Amino acid sequence: MTKYEISQFIAETKQQDKGQGLFELETPRILEINLEDNIWAKMGTMISYRGNIKFEREGILEHGLGKLFKKALSGEGTALMKASGKGKLYVADQGKKISILHLKEESISINGNDLLAFETSINWDIKLMRKVAGLLSGGLFNVKLEGSGMVAFTSHYEPLTLLVEPGNPVYTDPNATVAWSGNLQPEFVTDVSLKTFFGRGSGESVQMKFDGNGFVVVQPFEEVYLAAQS
Template identity: 60%
Template sequence: MSKYSLEAFVNETKENPQQKDYFELETPHLLEINLNNQAVWTKRGSMVGYVGGINFERQGMLAGGIGNLLKKAISGEGTKLMKAEGSGRLYVADSGKKVRILYLNNESVCVNGNDVLAHEQSVKSDITMLKSIAGMMAGGLFQVKLSGTGHIAITTHGEPLTLMVTPDNPVFTDPNATVAWSGNLSPDLKTNVSFKSLIGRGSGEEFQMKFSGNGWVLIQPYEEVYFTEK
């Protein structure tokens, strides 16, 4: 059999039937969620395929998942979730970004809203905005705090790097390259330029996130720019 034959291609790329965990990485960029009469929240538009009896429901403006009406109105596309419920195998992905599965054990983690791919229904989610004019102008600078017990899946552009935060060594990051941080940290947004110089700019080194205390911050080798839906 030729290594370029259709049979060889199918054998190389087909799913692994031995994988039965709730959340599984089918490939580094593709998450498989095995549902057994369960429900899960996924980023809207992330479904690329499914097998079995799975129903999808758009999140209502005031229903479960992330946030309330006001938060949804100002927080951009990264907050919109889809509820998937039933039994079968669900495949989700986000623009070819790398997927990382985390299991929370009565813990919390904060994630950039655009980098949340999926989470179990048992995991509580809540949005907080960075309350500064620079943060609002950057677009997409809102955080989702995921807490409780259960699986979550986050995405990064390329291989991420974790920076440790200590009281003696605060960490400064580019907001658009910041993916996640430990749930006990509350970042400040710092800027050393005037408001006038920020007008018309969507990203860049004009301002940074400052993390102080004890914890960690996850960054990616890419500055992701977000656009709020009209």
């Protein structure tokens, strides 16, 4: 076979059924969802599908006034769409790397911008971090998910998980923090002296402090969150 033939390209990049279940990593940056019923996915992440699938934007009052109020404050970062039907759905988010977790009566908090998709069996709620909202561009919010089911989230490049132990807290840059175990309650601490080293007053002086038993996931990238979009 001659190098660079179309047939060779197709053979190397074609979709393959890997038998991984509902969520399947087709590539490290494309999630295949083998849809049988309903799924929640981040708005704007659908890149392709086959089968009989219907898409609906999250209803304004679908999750109650409390979540509506918080969504209005947090902007479009967690705007969701419900995919219903039967078929194969492919989602991706700006080429970011995808991680899949199977929650088993567990909980995890994920940065609102990094949540990609999750099963409708999982309970979720938006958590606003008011203490730091005025210190970071666009503020900061996360989604707490708990129960049993599949969750997919994204990170810029490969994520790193740091274990948190009592008396040995982990400090992270909020813009590089992706997720943390649901039992942890991050605090925000400031260090004015750090501004001297970074030369950017964009929030490097604000850190998230995690203490207790659990884990926190960071990415090798500082994501700048846009203020509330329409």
